[in-house]
Amino acid sequence: MCQNLPHGGARVNEKGISRRKLLGGAAVAAPAVVGLGGLISSRGASAEGGHPLHGTGNGAAGAHAGHEGFTHATFEKGREVNHRANGFDPTSILRDFNYGRTRRLASGRVLREWTIIAEDKEIEVAPGVRYEAWTYNGRVPGPTLRAREGERLRIHFVNSSDHPHTMHFHGIHPSLMDGMPGIGEGRGAGEILPGATFTYEFEATPFGLHLYHCHVAPLAAHIAHGLYGAFIVDPKQGRPEADEMVMVMNGFDTNFDLSNEVYAVNTVGFHYVNRPIDVKRDELVRIYLVNVLEYDPLNSFHVHANFFQYHPTGTSLTPTEYTDTVTQGQGQRGVLEMKFPFDGDYMFHAHVSEFAELGWTGFFRVGNPSRLSTAAAAAAYCKLPWGGHGRPA
Numbered sequence: 001m002c003q004n005l006p007h008g009g010a011r012v013n014e015k016g017i018s019r020r021k022l023l024g025g026a027a028v029a030a031p032a033v034v035g036l037g038g039l040i041s042s043r044g045a046s047a048e049g050g051h052p053l054h055g056t057g058n059g060a061a062g063a064h065a066g067h068e069g070f071t072h073a074t075f076e077k078g079r080e081v082n083h084r085a086n087g088f089d090p091t092s093i094l095r096d097f098n099y100g101r102t103r104r105l106a107s108g109r110v111l112r113e114w115t116i117i118a119e120d121k122e123i124e125v126a127p128g129v130r131y132e133a134w135t136y137n138g139r140v141p142g143p144t145l146r147a148r149e150g151e152r153l154r155i156h157f158v159n160s161s162d163h164p165h166t167m168h169f170h171g172i173h174p175s176l177m178d179g180m181p182g183i184g185e186g187r188g189a190g191e192i193l194p195g196a197t198f199t200y201e202f203e204a205t206p207f208g209l210h211l212y213h214c215h216v217a218p219l220a221a222h223i224a225h226g227l228y229g230a231f232i233v234d235p236k237q238g239r240p241e242a243d244e245m246v247m248v249m250n251g252f253d254t255n256f257d258l259s260n261e262v263y264a265v266n267t268v269g270f271h272y273v274n275r276p277i278d279v280k281r282d283e284l285v286r287i288y289l290v291n292v293l294e295y296d297p298l299n300s301f302h303v304h305a306n307f308f309q310y311h312p313t314g315t316s317l318t319p320t321e322y323t324d325t326v327t328q329g330q331g332q333r334g335v336l337e338m339k340f341p342f343d344g345d346y347m348f349h350a351h352v353s354e355f356a357e358l359g360w361t362g363f364f365r366v367g368n369p370s371r372l373s374t375a376a377a378a379a380a381y382c383k384l385p386w387g388g389h390g391r392p393a
């Protein structure tokens with residue numbers, strides 16, 4: 001796969017420019033697209049090649065100013081981020097459901113427990129683009145917590161970060177368990193300070209696809225730094241057998257200008273282009289899709305050459321729409337179900353084209369496409385205007 005992040009002859013100033021400015025500048029600049037085979041860490045080169053990303057060479061979350069050294073990201077030649085250093089891999093995250101520990105209470109009810117630790121951690125969100133994230137259990141998104149309707153849930157939260165945080169769950173529960181600063185500090189709840197702990201406990205209801213995230217102010221910054229995850233409550237009767245996966249649509253403001261420079265599903269831009277998601281032909285695929293994007297009001301999911309049944313918030317087993325595109329605001333989520341009737345590579349991406357070009361694009365790989373088919377998909381992808389083959393006049 002060979003695509004660079006979008007850029008043209010855009011001039012990048014020393015302090016960094018916004019993503020919108022970057023793309024806008026690229027549109028009017030000479031099409032001096034330079035295929036960057038690797039990372040060029042420079043200031044001087046910025047005027048020559050144009051810059052896909054002025055991502056954080058230093059990237060420190062606290063260093064909101066003084067981004068002097070720009071780092072250039074490319075996915076050319078299949079270049080990837082260092083998943084081992086990250087400590088997580090979007091391909092694994094896709095089907096990694098965390099059911100916690102269970103035991104049966106005297107009442108007969110199931111008690112399900114997790115321990116979640118907030119910690120600061122540098123992660124790589126695109127090749128060479130490092131970001132000082134705030135994480136739940138060392139990953140972004142945090143673990144996909146999964147329970148069954150009616151169970152008792154207990155989440156032991158440990159704040160090992162340098163900042164106060166909480167865990168705010170979507171669902172139905174008492175205010176003390178809501179992870180809200182200002183509510184319940186006298187009882188150890190509310191804002192959880194560095195080094196402190198709190199145990200959230202509530203019932204798993206209603207069934208559906210929910211999420212959890214930190215709720216400390218400034219809220220956008222705490223969420224954007226990576227403190228979020230999917231929270232699935234299965235219906236008592238379950239759902240039909242399927243190949244299930246979770247997709248958390250997110251983004252990263254790598255230069256702290258309150259807009260995102262990298263967009264992704266499960267954190268790493270273009271990850272599922274480099275490593276398409278393998279699915280079986282005619283097998284039911286169920287996607288738990290969550291939008292946690294900050295700084296943009298809407299996000300979307302579009303699949304090529306196929307349609308899906310859509311269940312908003314997953315709270316009903318009856319779909320409300322048969323479509324190929326769904327739009328979600330911040331915090332919205334839904335369950336998608338589809339089958340792929342033909343072998344081949346099928347693109348999926350945000351139908352907000354700008355996001356797609358900044359990382360929010362992937363492929364499903366159905367069956368075993370021939371080498372020809374795979375190569376054709378990759379080649380077509382690389383012919384996109386920003387993909388290193390020139391930009392239309």
Ligand SMILES: [Cu+2]
Binds near residue numbers: 163165166214223
């Ligand atoms: Cu926080």
